[in-house]
Amino acid sequence: MALQRAQRRSKSLSYEILVIPHGHGGRTKSIKAGVKQAALWGGAVVMLFFLIFFLAFRYTPLGTIVGVDPSLKAAVDSVENETQRRLRALAEEVAVLKNYNIQLRKALGERNLSDGGSPVETRTTEDVQPSEPTAAEVIEFTPPTPAAMHVAANAEGLKASFPLLTPVFGVLTRGFEPARKHLGIDLAAKLGTPVHAAAEGYVVFAGWTFEDGNVLILSHGSGYMTVYKHNSSLLKTTGSLVKRGEVIALVGSTGITSKGPHLHFEVLKDGLPQDPQSYLLTAPTL
Numbered sequence: 001m002a003l004q005r006a007q008r009r010s011k012s013l014s015y016e017i018l019v020i021p022h023g024h025g026g027r028t029k030s031i032k033a034g035v036k037q038a039a040l041w042g043g044a045v046v047m048l049f050f051l052i053f054f055l056a057f058r059y060t061p062l063g064t065i066v067g068v069d070p071s072l073k074a075a076v077d078s079v080e081n082e083t084q085r086r087l088r089a090l091a092e093e094v095a096v097l098k099n100y101n102i103q104l105r106k107a108l109g110e111r112n113l114s115d116g117g118s119p120v121e122t123r124t125t126e127d128v129q130p131s132e133p134t135a136a137e138v139i140e141f142t143p144p145t146p147a148a149m150h151v152a153a154n155a156e157g158l159k160a161s162f163p164l165l166t167p168v169f170g171v172l173t174r175g176f177e178p179a180r181k182h183l184g185i186d187l188a189a190k191l192g193t194p195v196h197a198a199a200e201g202y203v204v205f206a207g208w209t210f211e212d213g214n215v216l217i218l219s220h221g222s223g224y225m226t227v228y229k230h231n232s233s234l235l236k237t238t239g240s241l242v243k244r245g246e247v248i249a250l251v252g253s254t255g256i257t258s259k260g261p262h263l264h265f266e267v268l269k270d271g272l273p274q275d276p277q278s279y280l281l282t283a284p285t286l
Contacts (some may be wrong), residue, residue, distance in 0.1 A: 158221030163281040164198035165245055167228060168263045176275040183273035184227065184266035191261040192234060195249040198226045198265075198280075203240045203248070212264070215252025218242065227266035230258045 020028050170189030174182060176274035209215050214231040232252025242248055253261045266273070267274045 017075050064215040160220040160222040161199045164279045166280050166282050167198050167265050168193055168195050184264050185276050186262050186264050187249045188262040193251040193264055194247040196227055197242045197246045197248050200244045203236045204236050206234045206236055211255050211257050216249050223270040225268045229264040230255050
């Protein structure tokens with residue numbers, strides 16, 4: 001019986017908080033709470049206190065004043081610095097790839113391609129029939145993959161070597177005529193004659209185009225590229241590093257603008273066509 005009476009007294013136990021206003025005229029208020037309610041309020045106050053302390057410790061100078069493990073702070077700083085370094089490197093790589101993409105598209109003859117300035121037209125054309133293919137028909141190639149462009153960007157580590165080797169042993173049949181949109185030179189040779197790399201470089205494109213047949217483009221660093229068109233076959237693939245004088249293709253007559261076995265050879269600087277004869281070790285003559 002005594003135990004039951006004690007339990008009833010424990011259940012009926014409650015707390016009352018009086019709120020007395022400062023000064024005169026105010027009404028005294030009281031807040032009653034049982035044991036469970038008081039425990040819940042107390043726990044909420046403690047949790048709120050720890051939350052405020054954590055936020056102050058994490059986002060205010062309090063953490064420095066109280067003291068932070070130097071090794072932990074050094075580790076956090078190291079991670080942040082490495083993240084910033086990688087972001088800067090990625091931004092630089094994207095800029096390089098964008099520049100190579102523009103140059104490569106110019107070399108392949110895309111019309112009205114601009115890198116921020118006025119539209120340009122650098123498509124290489126040779127004597128064609130009156131029924132010249134449209135722009136949609138001229139360029140039928142698969143754009144290089146990001147991996148291939150990444151390899152192309154490595155060409156920036158190269159330094160273009162001059163003068164360039166003459167890429168094929170043949171006869172010059174047509175020179176550099178930008179006014180007539182012939183942006184390279186034609187070297188006639190027997191079908192299957194080896195085509196040599198004019199200088200060391202990376203293959204940034206090796207494939208088929210409707211107008212120029214089998215095309216191979218080398219990047220030599222310093223913004224220089226050389227272009228080899230109308231080949232019967234290509235002996236190197238995109239991403240390959242080739243040495244100066246290495247055989248990279250065989251002379252052919254592929255593409256709708258070709259009228260016989262020859263190599264159409266171009267030199268570009270920052271995407272702009274140059275007269276190849278100004279760069280060749282032994283300039284061919286007509």
